[in-house]
Amino acid sequence: MILIAGLAIIGQAQPPTQPVTDKLDEFLSVTARLNKFNGVALVAKDGEILLHKGYGWRDAQRRVMHDENSIFQIGSVTKQFTSVIILYLEEQGKLSVQDNLSKYIPGYPNGDKITIRHLLTHTSGIFNYTNDNAFMATEAVNPIAAEKLIAVFKDKPLDFEPGSQYRYSNSGYILLGYIIEKVSGKPYEQMVRELIFRPLQMRNSGFDFKALRSHGKSTGYFVLSNDTMPAPIVDSSVSYAAGSIYSTAADLYKWHQSLFTEKLLRKSSLQKAFTPFRNKYGYGWVIDSIENKRVIMHNGGIFGFTSDMWRAPADSVCIILLSNKPDELGTITRNLFSIIYGKPYAIPVERKAIKLPESILRQYIGEYELSSTFKIVITLEDGQLKGQPTGQGKFDLFAEREDFFFVKFVDAQLKFIRGADGKVEQFILQQGGGSQPAKKIK
Numbered sequence: 001m002i003l004i005a006g007l008a009i010i011g012q013a014q015p016p017t018q019p020v021t022d023k024l025d026e027f028l029s030v031t032a033r034l035n036k037f038n039g040v041a042l043v044a045k046d047g048e049i050l051l052h053k054g055y056g057w058r059d060a061q062r063r064v065m066h067d068e069n070s071i072f073q074i075g076s077v078t079k080q081f082t083s084v085i086i087l088y089l090e091e092q093g094k095l096s097v098q099d100n101l102s103k104y105i106p107g108y109p110n111g112d113k114i115t116i117r118h119l120l121t122h123t124s125g126i127f128n129y130t131n132d133n134a135f136m137a138t139e140a141v142n143p144i145a146a147e148k149l150i151a152v153f154k155d156k157p158l159d160f161e162p163g164s165q166y167r168y169s170n171s172g173y174i175l176l177g178y179i180i181e182k183v184s185g186k187p188y189e190q191m192v193r194e195l196i197f198r199p200l201q202m203r204n205s206g207f208d209f210k211a212l213r214s215h216g217k218s219t220g221y222f223v224l225s226n227d228t229m230p231a232p233i234v235d236s237s238v239s240y241a242a243g244s245i246y247s248t249a250a251d252l253y254k255w256h257q258s259l260f261t262e263k264l265l266r267k268s269s270l271q272k273a274f275t276p277f278r279n280k281y282g283y284g285w286v287i288d289s290i291e292n293k294r295v296i297m298h299n300g301g302i303f304g305f306t307s308d309m310w311r312a313p314a315d316s317v318c319i320i321l322l323s324n325k326p327d328e329l330g331t332i333t334r335n336l337f338s339i340i341y342g343k344p345y346a347i348p349v350e351r352k353a354i355k356l357p358e359s360i361l362r363q364y365i366g367e368y369e370l371s372s373t374f375k376i377v378i379t380l381e382d383g384q385l386k387g388q389p390t391g392q393g394k395f396d397l398f399a400e401r402e403d404f405f406f407v408k409f410v411d412a413q414l415k416f417i418r419g420a421d422g423k424v425e426q427f428i429l430q431q432g433g434g435s436q437p438a439k440k441i442k
Contacts, residue, residue, distance in 0.1 A: 039323035075300025083284030119172035127156035166279035177241025220304020231304025353398035368438035
């Protein structure tokens, strides 16, 4: 739901004699000082917590700093909890992942072709409701009944034939939550509490973040720099089984530890969850390898919050990053992973902005299209170039050189491209290690 993620700025790796915990803390301290991370980090290896620390503001207005007890919405990290409940019900003989959706929601379009497994692995072809920008901009903060939420995407045409492709769809996990309720006869949230939170003593985890009254509750921000833009809270009924959980790093570490046991599920069931189907995605987890280590991971993004949880089971490595602003956590996590394993890593360095004359800045003004439903409007206000994505607030753009700008509050760059006539035709948004073109349409 958050537009901008970014690229790390390569710095110098630190001396190998420096203790690992000091390296981790130094890296995160610099990253936080440059406003590229604001939250709580927990890093563990071989059952030992190497670092568990807060960085930056829990509540900027009240000047409250993060500590280990800060509570965050974790967004799509919720999906792994949903998948475990589904697998628990399968172990109980109450459903099978091969069951058709129509068995649980009669009359659902194409429900005789879509299986629970398709929903778990994002291969159902069902439209992703969070791509409905109008719905997310106007309705995401309001309570909604599950049936009405399903109606938002139910009658949309399939993106592809079920099972034939992968396309991330939060809608599939909404349906999984609905199935859990139908099969168990209990609310989804109650099932997670009874089967996971209580047995694991995850006392600071829950669902209705809007109603949470706790000193540890973090304020979520769209922008957190010289200016702040608090984010509205997505209602838990809207994010539901796709992304409604709030938690702490300590609670998520308990979750990580439980996955080495059979306290929740048989190992054979967990193995199914950790087996990639398409696009390296299993049941609520992404399965990949880094530095020849098998890594099981997932990230999350919801208004004002980002999260990352990576596990390398062979060495009981766990990296948890929870942020209350739109940070590019994947780049940070990769560097922390490199530090743990003694590999080269990159400490961010501060970028220097230059002043361009307004005559040049005016050439970038316009509306740029990244997709049919997502655009960025570039304006010039009091000599400052600004960008405003669809459904989001404005952010400042700083020139590193002519035609190349960066954003300070996250790692993101815009490279403007000119045509043969010298006029700006598009820009390339560089984010998350990739590039995306945006054509100028106005």
